[in-house]
Amino acid sequence: MKKFLAILLAVLVVAFSFAACSKESGEKTDATNADTTAAAESDLAYVQEKGDLVIGITYFEPMDYIDEKGELTGFEVEFGKAVCEKLGVEPKFQEISWDAKETELAAKNIDCIWNGLTITPERQEAMSITNPYMNNKQVIICKAENKDAFAVAGGLDGKTVVAEKESAGEEAIADEAYADFFGKAKYIAVESMKNAMMEVKAGTADAAVIDYVTGIGSLGEGSDYADLAIVEKSFADEQYGIAFRKGSDITEKVNEAIKELTEDGTLQKIADKYSLGEQLVK
DSSP: OHHHHHHHHHHHHHHHHHHHHHHHHHHHHHHHHHHHHHHHHOHHHHHHHHTEEEEEEOOBTTTBEEOTTSOEESHHHHHHHHHHHHHTSEEEEEEOOGGGHHHHHHTTSOSEEEEEEEOOHHHHHHSEEOOOOEEEEEEEEEEGGGTTGGGSTTTTTTOEEEEETTSHHHHHHHOGGGHHHHTTSEEEEESOHHHHHHHHHHTSSSEEEEEHHHHHHHBSTTSTBTTEEEEEEEEEEEEEEEEEOTTOSHHHHHHHHHHHHHHTTHHHHHHHHTTOGGGBOO
């Protein structure tokens, strides 16, 4: 009987020890899985692990464009490099179709949209957007001889007006508030602001609605668009921000980097180089 009790006690001890070990092992596994999930959900950890930030852009001066040496340059390019240096990652600029920008971001084909992105409530709902860094507005550009005629309501009646697809310019043209200017014009969407300016230059469009910062950076004496001018009438005051995936923890880090670059004068220096100094958010 004593022998039987001893054996039974030994079996119970082993069973209890196994259960305790299993519980501890399970707790460790759950904790490991939780850590792995948290890491997987961290955009910052994802970007830092791969070592680069893929920045979705389209080409337009003075933000992102190819210079005479065949190199990518512009305000956003230099700004992006400065922020990436603060983050400890390499910038990787990737051209995208502007009307597919949010799809590209969600699919992780790019890590952010950094290309004169206008901040809107709808975009803030769908993505995580930084604090604004630049003021902008929409303007009409046309051949210089039409500048005064297109500055008044009705001046574009029957004319062909172009704007980039899914852009703030397109939204301004469709806005009922500006129906006096665009309501009786023929609207055609194009792939980019650069294409919009080329259409006007070629005479296949009478006017284009583009970002003001694009206009002041691309037009003028000595430029490819020296015969074009900005109409003295603006629409839709707005601000630019940088968009990341919804809930991204990179956004706040980039806000901190922008603040540092603003305080030490770096951002002002970059903006002045591209004649955008007055447009910065102070």
